[in-house]
Amino acid sequence: MSSVTLNNIVKRFGNFTAVHQSSLEIPEGAFITLLGPSGCGKTTNLRMIAGLLDPSEGEILIGGKRVNDVPIHKRNLGLVFQNYALFPHKTVAENVAFGLKYRDVPTEEIPKRVQDALDLVQLPNVGDRYPKELSGGQQQRIALARAIVIEPDVLLLDEPLSALDANLREDMRVELKRIQERIGVTTVFVTHDQSEALAMSDQIVVMSEGRVEQVGAPEEVYNTPASEFVANFLGASNILESRCTGTGDGVAIDAPIFGQMTIPAEKAPRITGEGPAKLVVRAEKLQLSDQPAPDGSVSVPATVETVDYQGQAVRYFVRAGDTQLQAINMIDGHPFAEGAEVHLHLRPQDCAALPG
């Protein structure tokens, strides 16, 4: 188990820069997630930590030691791939034992270590089978067992769940987290699925186009996005061009549609003074109602334009004035119909603000 540090890492492929000046501090035992859309450089970062790619600039430290020049087979890392990458010509037990052969593990101890790893991933009885005789979820567990049996300093997972179907993915997510907590290994997890990132991570690193946009705990990146990109990538948000009119007790914002409101200072940490600002209103926080709001909430009339029914929730597109807004509401009865006249309720403390 070790900490991982990236210092001003740059990775260029020819004249294309895949990772710009990234720095990252991953404490020992932490579960951190690299989150971002396809092509933003998540895999490239992970492969540099693994030693499969050399950074063009900057340095990588594992456990405080610079590893730029340490080849991958000496880094003692556990690597799990999206497509499992199990050795098809070896049995499950041979797959799991593979890494132990290259370590000073006494031969007679190997079967026990393999069995312990298989027990940990809850597949104790498949050692004699070949990978193709297992389901996708089972193969992914074996890939995990193979990576952790060597007691790696760092566990690197590149979209390990994305090849699984939705239900299995949620089960595996819980399972993976359980195993990680049990062995306490420093883990870097790559995904483009925001709910995976929110559910599993101690820290989320949101990336966009090769740059780190924000690093923070799940609630922090969710509730206080550092940029418009983060606000939109983690769930749906409405971004309104507004003005900050004062920063005394809370941050006073003058927004279109919603008018004047004061939001708590911790929801607008990047606003330093009066001037243009962006109001971030999460779609889940915008409530539709047929009544005006009680005191303390902002309430504005609007018209429902589109209704996207999703079972326990509905996504509405509503028009207030000449602005279209998005709202996601839980429902227990019937959703509002298209064309319905409604009131939009919004609590100022649920909003965030960014410098404009």
Place this chain on the structure above:
Amino acid sequence: MSVEAREARQPWILLSPALTAVALLLFVPLLFIVVYSFWLRTATGADEVGFFLDNWQEALTDAFYRDILLNTLKIAAITTLACAVMGYPAAYFIARSKGNKAILLLLLMLPFWISYIIRTMSWINILGVSGAFNTAMMALGIIDEPIQMLYNEVTVILGLVHFLLPFMVLNVFVSLDGIDTNLEDAANSLGATRWQAFTNVTLPLSLPGLAAGGLLCFVLGAGTYITPLVLGGPTDAMFANLVFEAIITQLNWPLGSALSLMLLVVLGALVLIYNRYLGMAQLMKGLG
């Protein structure tokens, strides 16, 4: 007619032109050869129709034929080994090269556009007494007299390797290209050096391609008669040359038939053993 019955018949309808061609052009002539091999050539030069075992007895017991058969298999084996040793790294290089894979494969196929006979004869221009090599060496003053390098077993093997190498490379390439590159990365991350990852993961997974390439090289090599004819000396005849000799030169169709069937059986047995352990599907992949 039920849907099932129609679906069951469809493959046969689609296959029938090909099957007819194979039957007429392969099995019928083969049958003739089987029949011929039991006839007997008389001193007058006419063939006596009947059921004689004389040709078979001669083919199977004469040490001359046995020695040449063994020598043929030896040459084919050396050729196959040389193709494997030279072809595998080339195939690996092509499979792992990123952008220009298509160009490299095209270059690999290029020799097939030139007749095999011409490619074989080209060695005369290179290694012959007045060939490129001797001319250059004499011009440089390294030798005074041209050296005769042609017409021995080594040049026969050289010609065969030249002819068969692309088949090997292609087969191994197909196998290697189908191996997920993440497997080597995974092996490295688990502590294997690049060489260990290769020998423990990539090599075993590419063995089917190597075996298919080996089989092709061996069978094509053992059946050749042009290469020893063009590049071999008087004592370098291979088995197919004996068949050629018997049928074309001596007009002894019955003996030639028996000899060619003998080679067919030996090589056929090899194919069957291969098929038993590795299956034909791999061979088809490598050919396509």
